[in-house]
Amino acid sequence: MKLKMYFLMLALGVCGAAMQSCDDDDDNLKVPEKLQSAFSQKYPEASPKWKTRGNYYIADFQDQNYESEAWFTFDAVWLMTETDLPYAALPEAVKNALQNSEYATWNRDDADMLERKGLEPVYVLEVEQGSREMDLYYNAEGILIKAMEDYENDSESYLPIELPEGVKNFLQEKYAESKIVETDREHGRLEVDIIHHGVVKEVVFDDSGNWLSTSREIGWNSLPEVVKIAIQREISNNYVGYEADDEPEQVETPDGNYYRIELEAEQAKDLILKIREDGTLLQ
Numbered sequence: 001m002k003l004k005m006y007f008l009m010l011a012l013g014v015c016g017a018a019m020q021s022c023d024d025d026d027d028n029l030k031v032p033e034k035l036q037s038a039f040s041q042k043y044p045e046a047s048p049k050w051k052t053r054g055n056y057y058i059a060d061f062q063d064q065n066y067e068s069e070a071w072f073t074f075d076a077v078w079l080m081t082e083t084d085l086p087y088a089a090l091p092e093a094v095k096n097a098l099q100n101s102e103y104a105t106w107n108r109d110d111a112d113m114l115e116r117k118g119l120e121p122v123y124v125l126e127v128e129q130g131s132r133e134m135d136l137y138y139n140a141e142g143i144l145i146k147a148m149e150d151y152e153n154d155s156e157s158y159l160p161i162e163l164p165e166g167v168k169n170f171l172q173e174k175y176a177e178s179k180i181v182e183t184d185r186e187h188g189r190l191e192v193d194i195i196h197h198g199v200v201k202e203v204v205f206d207d208s209g210n211w212l213s214t215s216r217e218i219g220w221n222s223l224p225e226v227v228k229i230a231i232q233r234e235i236s237n238n239y240v241g242y243e244a245d246d247e248p249e250q251v252e253t254p255d256g257n258y259y260r261i262e263l264e265a266e267q268a269k270d271l272i273l274k275i276r277e278d279g280t281l282l283q
Contacts, residue, residue, distance in 0.1 A: 031057060038076040053156070073236070080116040082155055085123075087111055091189045093142030094123050101144065103127050103136060116160040120179045125160075126150055128259065136236075137182070145181050145193055145200050159224050161185060163192065166209040175201070211254065217247040227259050228278035234273055234281065 022102070029050045039048055039059050048059035048070070058072040068083040087108055089097070098104060108127035122145060125136040133150035161183040162172075167190065171178060175196045182193035189212065190205040204212045220228075235242055242263040247261040256276065263271040274282035 021144075033070055033078065035076040038078060039070060042078060043070070056156075059130060068261060069155065071155075073183045078117060079112065080155075080159055082158060083115075084112045085111045085113050090123060090125075090140070091140050091180065093140065095127075097138060097142035097144060098125060098136070101136075103129075103134065103147075105129070106134070109133075111169070112157055116158070118163065118180065119160050119183065120181045123182055139179075139181055143195060143198065143200060147196070161190070164209045167192070167205055170205075170209075170211055171203065172222070177201075185246070213251055213253045215249045215251045215260065218250050219247065220244075223248060223259065224279075227275050229259055230279040230281065231276045233274065234275075235263070238273060239263055239265075241268070242271065 001037060029052070031050050035057055036050055039046075043059075043061060043063065046059075046061040046063060046068075048061045051058050051060065055074060055185070057072045057074065059072070061068055063081075063083055066083050066089070067083060069083055070081045072080045073079060090111055098108075100182070104130040106127035109128055111122060111126070112124045114124060115121050123138045123140070125138065126135060127134050128150075134147055135150045136147050137145040139145060142207055163180075163183065171180070171192065171194065174195075178194040178196040180194050181200075182191075184191045184193075188207055190207070190209075192203045194201050194203060199216055199218045201214050203214045206212055231244065235244075242265040245262045245264040251260050251274075253259050258274050260277045261273040261275065263273060276282050
């Protein structure tokens with residue numbers, strides 16, 4: 001019995017060491033010639049140090065004196081390169097946008113440039129104030145794509161999602177000349193962030209690639225007067241103590257358009273109002 005237990009523990013130890021090595025750097029890791037060739041074509045002057053993680057090969061290398069990681073599939077398809085940048089190396093438009101934003105006085109932490117297959121390059125800035133940490137996503141022109149709480153996501157969360165051909169065709173037809181900057185799957189839906197004529201829009205599809213909605217933030221001054229009146233009516237009649245929070249969103253759907261307004265109150269759950277363009281409440 002003891003002998004069997006010994007060999008069982010030995011086998012588990014070997015397997016565990018093998019699994020761990022898959023995520024560690026390995027100076028002696030030999031990669032397929034096809035993979036090395038794919039890397040050299042993209043970065044001919046770089047000397048990579050290879051490692052594996054899950055279903056990916058990752059090349060650590062120096063790109064113009066900055067630390068970079070290039071992610072490839074086992075079939076040698078390039079997916080993403082993440083480069084650590086100092087603040088001074090960011091595009092001027094990004095730095096100016098941050099300095100003129102609500103996060104201008106926040107402490108700056110890391111900055112990454114993400115280059116990904118099928119997507120426009122983006123810059124992710126980590127900023128913090130007190131206990132709050134935010135990730136700010138900008139494109140090279142300084143347009144803020146999204147701001148989200150930093151939950152210590154690792155680099156794998158940055159990997160792009162391959163869009164179905166039907167989704168690509170829809171975006172090309174409905175939003176000609178748009179640029180895709182983010183892709184994500186959440187709650188069984190495919191979310192695609194685009195920049196269309198200088199405006200950030202989130203386009204949502206179901207699992208079958210059917211278009212569900214397109215939303216974008218708008219200023220309060222851009223709300224139709226009838227919608228403003230409807231908001232005040234709802235607050236006065238049904239949500240006393242609440243007030244509107246954040247910028248409203250204009251939402252376009254196959255069944256018609258509406259405005260989405262978030263309401264908040266102290267020690268109460270946030271609420272969402274959906275008001276049609278004619279000022280009626282959407283249940």
